[in-house]
Amino acid sequence: MLSPYRALDLTDEKGFLCGRVLADLGADVIKIEPPRGEPSRNIGPFYHNIPHPEKSLYWFAYNSGKRGTTLNIETSDGREIFKKLIGTADFVIESFAPGYLESLGLGYSTLCAINPRIILTSITPFGQSGPYRDYRTSDLVSMSLGGYVYLTGEHDQPPVRVGFPQAYLHGGLAGAAGAMIAHYHRQLTGEGQWVDVSIQEACAWIPLDSYNFWEISQLLEERHGAVRVRPETGARLRRVWKCKDGYVNFELYGGALARAFTIPLVAWMTEEWMAPDFLRQIDWAAFDYSTATKEEVDRIAEVVSRFFLTHTKAELWEGGIKRRCVVYPVASPKEVVNNVQLNARDYWVKIEHPELGDTITYPGPWIRPSESSLRQQQRAPLIGEHNVEVFAEIGLSKTEINMLKQAGVI
Amino acid sequence: MKGSAQALEGIKVADFSWIIAGPLTGEFLGDFGAEVIRIESYTNPDNLRSISPMKGGISGINRSATFARYNCSKYGISLNLKHPKGLEVAKRLVAWADIVLENFTPGVMERLGLGYEELKKVKPDIIMLSLPLLGHSGPLANHPGLGVQLSDLIGFGNITGWPDREPSTLPGAYTDLISPYCAISALMAALDYRRRTSKGQYIELSQFEAGIHFLAPVILDWLVNGREPVRKGNQCDYAAPHGVYRCRGHERWCAITVFTDEEWESLCHVLGNPALAKPAFKTLMGRIENATEIDRLVEEWTANHSAEEVMMKLQEAGVPAGVVLNGRDLFENPQLSARGFYKELTHLEIGPHHYPSPPFKLPKTPGEPRMAAPCLGQHNEYVCRQILGMSDEEFVQLLNEGVFE
Numbered sequence A: 001m002l003s004p005y006r007a008l009d010l011t012d013e014k015g016f017l018c019g020r021v022l023a024d025l026g027a028d029v030i031k032i033e034p035p036r037g038e039p040s041r042n043i044g045p046f047y048h049n050i051p052h053p054e055k056s057l058y059w060f061a062y063n064s065g066k067r068g069t070t071l072n073i074e075t076s077d078g079r080e081i082f083k084k085l086i087g088t089a090d091f092v093i094e095s096f097a098p099g100y101l102e103s104l105g106l107g108y109s110t111l112c113a114i115n116p117r118i119i120l121t122s123i124t125p126f127g128q129s130g131p132y133r134d135y136r137t138s139d140l141v142s143m144s145l146g147g148y149v150y151l152t153g154e155h156d157q158p159p160v161r162v163g164f165p166q167a168y169l170h171g172g173l174a175g176a177a178g179a180m181i182a183h184y185h186r187q188l189t190g191e192g193q194w195v196d197v198s199i200q201e202a203c204a205w206i207p208l209d210s211y212n213f214w215e216i217s218q219l220l221e222e223r224h225g226a227v228r229v230r231p232e233t234g235a236r237l238r239r240v241w242k243c244k245d246g247y248v249n250f251e252l253y254g255g256a257l258a259r260a261f262t263i264p265l266v267a268w269m270t271e272e273w274m275a276p277d278f279l280r281q282i283d284w285a286a287f288d289y290s291t292a293t294k295e296e297v298d299r300i301a302e303v304v305s306r307f308f309l310t311h312t313k314a315e316l317w318e319g320g321i322k323r324r325c326v327v328y329p330v331a332s333p334k335e336v337v338n339n340v341q342l343n344a345r346d347y348w349v350k351i352e353h354p355e356l357g358d359t360i361t362y363p364g365p366w367i368r369p370s371e372s373s374l375r376q377q378q379r380a381p382l383i384g385e386h387n388v389e390v391f392a393e394i395g396l397s398k399t400e401i402n403m404l405k406q407a408g409v410i
Numbered sequence B: 001m002k003g004s005a006q007a008l009e010g011i012k013v014a015d016f017s018w019i020i021a022g023p024l025t026g027e028f029l030g031d032f033g034a035e036v037i038r039i040e041s042y043t044n045p046d047n048l049r050s051i052s053p054m055k056g057g058i059s060g061i062n063r064s065a066t067f068a069r070y071n072c073s074k075y076g077i078s079l080n081l082k083h084p085k086g087l088e089v090a091k092r093l094v095a096w097a098d099i100v101l102e103n104f105t106p107g108v109m110e111r112l113g114l115g116y117e118e119l120k121k122v123k124p125d126i127i128m129l130s131l132p133l134l135g136h137s138g139p140l141a142n143h144p145g146l147g148v149q150l151s152d153l154i155g156f157g158n159i160t161g162w163p164d165r166e167p168s169t170l171p172g173a174y175t176d177l178i179s180p181y182c183a184i185s186a187l188m189a190a191l192d193y194r195r196r197t198s199k200g201q202y203i204e205l206s207q208f209e210a211g212i213h214f215l216a217p218v219i220l221d222w223l224v225n226g227r228e229p230v231r232k233g234n235q236c237d238y239a240a241p242h243g244v245y246r247c248r249g250h251e252r253w254c255a256i257t258v259f260t261d262e263e264w265e266s267l268c269h270v271l272g273n274p275a276l277a278k279p280a281f282k283t284l285m286g287r288i289e290n291a292t293e294i295d296r297l298v299e300e301w302t303a304n305h306s307a308e309e310v311m312m313k314l315q316e317a318g319v320p321a322g323v324v325l326n327g328r329d330l331f332e333n334p335q336l337s338a339r340g341f342y343k344e345l346t347h348l349e350i351g352p353h354h355y356p357s358p359p360f361k362l363p364k365t366p367g368e369p370r371m372a373a374p375c376l377g378q379h380n381e382y383v384c385r386q387i388l389g390m391s392d393e394e395f396v397q398l399l400n401e402g403v404f405e
Helices: A016-024 A057-063 A076-088 A108-114 A139-145 A167-189 A199-204 A210-217 A255-260 A262-271 A294-309 A313-322 A333-337 A340-344 A387-393 A398-406 B021-031 B065-069 B084-096 B108-112 B116-122 B147-154 B179-197 B207-225 B261-271 B284-289 B291-302 B307-316 B327-332 B334-338 B380-387 B392-400
Strands: A006-009 A028-033 A067-070 A091-094 A119-124 A194-198 A227-229 A236-238 A240-243 A246-249 A349-353 A358-362 B012-015 B035-040 B075-078 B099-102 B127-130 B201-204 B242-246 B253-257 B321-323 B342-347 B351-356
Touching: A006 A016, A006 A076, A016 A028, A016 A057, A016 A091, A016 A167, A016 B179, A028 A076, A057 A358, A057 B207, A067 A387, A076 A108, A076 A387, A091 A167, A108 A119, A119 A167, A139 A167, A139 A199, A139 B242, A139 B253, A139 B321, A167 A194, A167 A199, A167 B179, A194 A199, A199 B334, A210 B065, A210 B327, A210 B351, A236 A294, A240 A294, A246 A313, A246 B147, A255 A262, A262 A294, A333 B207, A340 B207, A358 B207, A387 A398, B012 B021, B012 B084, B021 B035, B021 B099, B021 B179, B035 B084, B035 B380, B065 B351, B075 B380, B084 B116, B084 B380, B099 B179, B127 B179, B147 B207, B179 B201, B179 B207, B242 B291, B253 B291, B253 B307, B261 B291, B261 B307, B284 B291, B291 B307, B307 B321, B327 B334, B380 B392
Parallel strands: A006 A028, A006 A091, A028 A067, A091 A119, A119 A194, B012 B035, B012 B099, B035 B075, B099 B127, B127 B201
Antiparallel strands: A227 A236, A240 A246, A349 A358, B242 B253, B253 B321, B342 B351
């Protein structure tokens, strides 16, 4: 859908996803890395555990579909080449510290003077303004300042982050949405603009309603991971249950949700002679946790937990599907890869890596638009892989490219 | 809802979606100037309308601030879609709209007579976006579930928490915060495509399929290297100290992460504890090896300072650090406040309260919460009379026939 458009992508891991989404939608996304390669190529894990900038699986995952060039924009020649590329581009995406591009004479006003249609998307930890503007960050710091870490983990342990870095993915994806809204406006009016994305703000959207609880009820929402403790009664409500070979996610809902949770589960336990009388007599549609006592909830949990322990994850997931009962596995990567739904929908895509002599299976489309299958993915670019074709397009000869390579410009 | 320059001015959205992923997509569109009509019904109101916090602790269909925060910048109408005339009004809204949003269980829109093929008859270039949990096709298309369970199906729970404890399921509906950005990117591309080709389209976004990308390297690591991920709390393989440290007060914590020698030296300088000056701690290898002891020494210091002090002192010295913000802290955070993140609007029943702004600023066409979330059916008359151009008589007749129930 975006095949007429070009994006220059100068981001490190803070902004990878923005360009990735534009590339998936069909845009020509050109990565511009420093001459020896973007340092984020050193983020693991690595292909066959070999630490090498051309073997980062993190890089592979979030830069596929993009072309790759190298350019040292800190040199005068590099800046001139970059300015020429600006004339050919519709989007620029960057995640440098606020003020860095400006200090090179490549701030928004310069880019806009060259190409008033350009949309510059800056993805930074705290945005381009405010008292934290120049603060440093990391995944853990951003997720903490977004309010999600406080809520994650067990009530008797310190707060914990999601086990794989998430903050920059939220920032990058928010950047794509912002850039695309600006794009819609630009295509109607010819007016580009500078999109300012704050990773902290993207993270502050993740907690469901913690600020809300404070504002409306002056209550602080607390952590509850595998077990949630009801503040009124002290009852412990389990959400993660041990089964034969791992864990499953299940909630003992009362009320309207019981129809897809507790009611079919109790019926299932009855089929297997594992539902004691007291459990079968509970009216789940009317069951209310704000009044159920701790002892009552413990008694229910005990028999339910015994039931789960007699089954494997796969039995519970498949049996739940048959009975329209919401028991979901706490899945491992293997179980995700083998998921019947994903395979029936032909989700996974194989991408060739000729230089590795291998084909790697990747997660498939984010979205499925009827008017264009998302573009057939290309593997992520090698360092400077498309230098010659991209720079030739703006009029650099092979001799000049050679010269600039030796001078450390590209 | 008037403004001078709005990016999406003139774009019209019929929002049939519910819970979070769909409504939040509509909300962001409304924030940037699209005219969004949220369609609900009294017989089947959004589950979110029954979720706390409720204003004054009193339950009521219009009192949930959680529903409100995902539905500002929209008009709201109540429409009985099972009533033939309700369906007719819905189709008139589709004829008016550029975009239709929905995320019911697959098959529901078709059964109501509002499937894509039907909508195309009403409006040939309509752009319809569905956000099903597991996908519109496939053996599990109709299997129920919520974002809470989906995050475990993708594998987030498996890797989150402590090595010696069970997995910590993620709080809230994590994947619901991933889908809206993908949806908006695709919708904008579809609008641009329609402008160039006059073609509308149907866009399917399986929240399962989109969410997996947030763990893609973990999945690749399994596929390529056969590595099973493990839970490791806040630990990072190539940094120490790297964690969340207890500060002065009840449940006060600050995250501190040290990646480089330079950051380590700055940290030592701020803490001023000679015990940290050990040669063994000078190298990253040494710090990783002695992480437990370093954590203890760092916490000895943080425990005597407020979390805010810890963050500020370390940030001033160039060490990445951040208070582990709770709900109140978020609401009062100086950085979020300086950028006007939470905006106050007056809701008909909740009264004045705050709505978060989109995490991206477009200075030439600013987007922000522009109108408090609607009460159920609040704009029935406005939408029918002003937008659909019904006569008074027609509106009153529909009202009497129970079309808005």
